[in-house]
Amino acid sequence: MEFVELTERQKKVRRRRSIAIAIVLAVLVALFYLATIVKFGPAILERPL
């Protein structure tokens, strides 16, 4: 089996990209959570299931 060794720079930028993606996902979760409260308020719980 053949492997590709990542350089130190590739490992470093991969980690930085992973952190950036994590931050964007966390912001999206917070954004939709807050927007739901702003748009619906308590009424979000008063809907037919």
Next chain:
Amino acid sequence: MALSGEQEFTGAVEAGFSEADPRDYVALLKPRVMSLVVFTALAGMVIAPGDIHPFLGAVAILCIAVGAGASGALNMWFDADIDAVMSRTAGRPIPAGRVTPEAALGFGLTLAGFSVVTLGLLVSWFAASFLAFTIFFYAVIYTMWLKRSTPQNIVIGGAAGAFPPMIGWACVTGDVSLGSFCLFLIIFLWTPPHFWALALFKVGDYERANVPMMPNIAGIASTKRQILVYSVLTAGTGVMPFALGIASLAYGVVSSVLGLLFVYRAWAVYRMPETDKGMKAAKALFGYSLVYMFGLFAMLLGDGLVNRLGY
């Protein structure tokens, strides 16, 4: 293929391991263009009649910014070949080899989808449709079609850059009106003198890239004439928000002064001798055009905030 030294670096890149830093992806969004889009969209939103929850307003601006960034990424994906031969753009992430074209395409499409759907779900589907159309207009109509086929590329394509204040306005009102069309018209008419001033002193770049900009198709003299005509139209349209009653007298005065200076700068370009290789007047007009746009929309923003805060 386990390699070492410099070859190991190449092997890993060939195998699909990216060298791209998050900053390269930020660069794909064209942050400077994005900042102007955010600014004009915010002005459109604040000056529009009606109300929007501040948080949803911020979400809308974020979506418009990301949509503009997506357009930028798609533009850089398609234009990588011409970016590589122009001094102004050769250092961009794709021609520089830091981001692959496929990654840029995927990035642009993902952001476009997310920005449109989020704006639709949280703010307004009308505004979201408008944003989707704007992204399509910039990426397909301008980038893929007009840019390489006609010297009128930035005249028609300029519409894409002029839509953001209408989208911001539509986020509040859910429609299009004479007021929002007026904001569109200001940016639409401002775009040709702004870009042609740049094209005058970067004419060699566009020639090398085979992009049919006005100076290298119609000639320098014709471009200077057209810059002057569009500048007069821009200055006149710049005062229209006051005439239509959507902006204050202060805006009317400031926009008149800024407009006169715009025409004065364009006149200096018109009078610029053919022998002037430094093209100081064209550079001055390019720089001033940004000041003009910022000044106008800063006044509109100020007007809108004053009205909303009830002073």
